[in-house]
Amino acid sequence: MELFYYAVFGGLAAVVAALELSKTNKDRINTSTAFNSFKNNYVVVYSLMMAGDWLQGPYVYYLYTTYGFGKGEIGQLFIAGFGSSMLFGTIVGSLADKQGRKRACVTYCITYILSCITKHSPQYKVLMLGRILGGIATSLLFSAFESWLVAEHFKRNFDQQWLSLTFSKAVFFGNGLVAIISGLFGNLLVDTFSLGPVSPFDAAACFLAVGMAIILSSWSENYGDPSENKDLLTQFKGAAVAIASDEKIALLGAIQSLFEGSMYTFVFLWTPALSPNDEDIPHGFIFATFMLASMLGSSIASRLLARNSLKVESYMQIVFVISSASLMLPIVTSFLVAPSKVKGGGISFSGCLQLLGFCTFEACVGIFWPSIMKMRSQYVPEEARSTIMNFFRIPLNMFVCIVLYNVDGFPITVMFGMCSIFLFVASILQRRLSAIADKPKTEDWATMKDKDAEGEPLNVM
Numbered sequence: 235m236e237l238f239y240y241a242v243f244g245g246l247a248a249v250v251a252a253l254e255l256s257k258t259n260k261d262r263i264n265t266s267t268a269f270n271s272f273k274n275n276y277v278v279v280y281s282l283m284m285a286g287d288w289l290q291g292p293y294v295y296y297l298y299t300t301y302g303f304g305k306g307e308i309g310q311l312f313i314a315g316f317g318s319s320m321l322f323g324t325i326v327g328s329l330a331d332k333q334g335r336k337r338a339c340v341t342y343c344i345t346y347i348l349s350c351i352t353k354h355s356p357q358y359k360v361l362m363l364g365r366i367l368g369g370i371a372t373s374l375l376f377s378a379f380e381s382w383l384v385a386e387h388f389k390r391n392f393d394q395q396w397l398s399l400t401f402s403k404a405v406f407f408g409n410g411l412v413a414i415i416s417g418l419f420g421n422l423l424v425d426t427f428s429l430g431p432v433s434p435f436d437a438a439a440c441f442l443a444v445g446m447a448i449i450l451s452s453w454s455e456n457y458g459d460p461s462e463n464k465d466l467l468t469q470f471k472g473a474a475v476a477i478a479s480d481e482k483i484a485l486l487g488a489i490q491s492l493f494e495g496s497m498y499t500f501v502f503l504w505t506p507a508l509s510p511n512d513e514d515i516p517h518g519f520i521f522a523t524f525m526l527a528s529m530l531g532s533s534i535a536s537r538l539l540a541r542n543s544l545k546v547e548s549y550m551q552i553v554f555v556i557s558s559a560s561l562m563l564p565i566v567t568s569f570l571v572a573p574s575k576v577k578g579g580g581i582s583f584s585g586c587l588q589l590l591g592f593c594t595f596e597a598c599v600g601i602f603w604p605s606i607m608k609m610r611s612q613y614v615p616e617e618a619r620s621t622i623m624n625f626f627r628i629p630l631n632m633f634v635c636i637v638l639y640n641v642d643g644f645p646i647t648v649m650f651g652m653c654s655i656f657l658f659v660a661s662i663l664q665r666r667l668s669a670i671a672d673k674p675k676t677e678d679w680a681t682m683k684d685k686d687a688e689g690e691p692l693n694v695m
Contacts, residue, residue, distance in 0.1 A: 236580055246526045253533045263399050263540050269392050273400045282445030284408035288416035289438040297431040301356040311365050313635050318369025320631035327377050327624030331458025335382035342374035343446035350439040353432050377623040384611045385456040401604035402536035410529030414522045458617050473621040482613045485667040487626040492660040495633040496653035507564050508585045527593040531600020546605050547668035554661035557598035561654045563591035565647045
């Protein structure tokens, strides 16, 4: 492996260690023992859930190829996953608000375990079923757990600022450290122990089962709208009213879709960007480097969120601009650096520059997750939190499906340019959100919900 990869990884590791060890009292939030116990329980569960997800990611495509499926069939399987999340996500989100967030988290575990089991079959229909189950599980992962945490946090009367501490720790461990360990563990199972490409899915199922046991034994139930006479259609209507009646919620949803759409597109683009001529690059090590960069971002976010004087709405404008610039690098290097026509070999000079830019983008991702969670806890109404959060994912999944379907139809620089534009637009919307963040709503969501129930006209902005 080239020295360059070690240098980038080591440099990031040193910066992360320095940031964590140099924290002062200004960078820390004084909390209670009860909260620390609550936070640690959630971080452990969230890390186990993410381990179940991260273990699968690097081996899904590879597993399908070992079963003899071509690029077109594999693309259809991936589209089925995102399409399932788009179609069923809002439904499961509404059920989580109505039937209970704890039940929804347990449902996530069961659904994803079943998805893992389907990977043992080489039958296309069985694998398609697994992708559909995986799409449903993904919707629950990114809505039910956060909804449970926010509701439980306030139910226990913890300080609102402490919520950002749980978010940053969950991202630091679950989206950073656990991702790195999962990648190495998966590599150990497949390559070192030669257990085959389905072994990471079996390991994922085990981690999910352990997490489910902790949820069942230590979590209490909480709900969104406690009303028992509301059907799903009424819940959907209420969530739509909440988004339409509050510009802050609508802006937050657009920002989330733009950023996550660019992030998921980046997942498909970084490999061909770094090896356009089939250069020999260490995919697993680069993935671990990206996750380390994400840990760096979450460590920075924990410091930013600990300061009452610094508003998340303000610094996220800068984060989106930096992320936009970082994904412009493939376009810039294509003009400034003459492309190599030699097949194979090591990573090129332009590839090295792009890798540094991609690490910068991943650091922005690490800042984004706890920050968007903090903003959602402030602006998204508790009564329909899971429903609204999955509404946000509809345009995201639709966009990713379109990109997957047309991934070979556009040059890679066009795709990166599109992502960069989306991220710049997100910074503009974030600026607007920051400008109106302190303005009081003309009517709160509960009032508008009551008017809607009584048939009165709604004052929609």
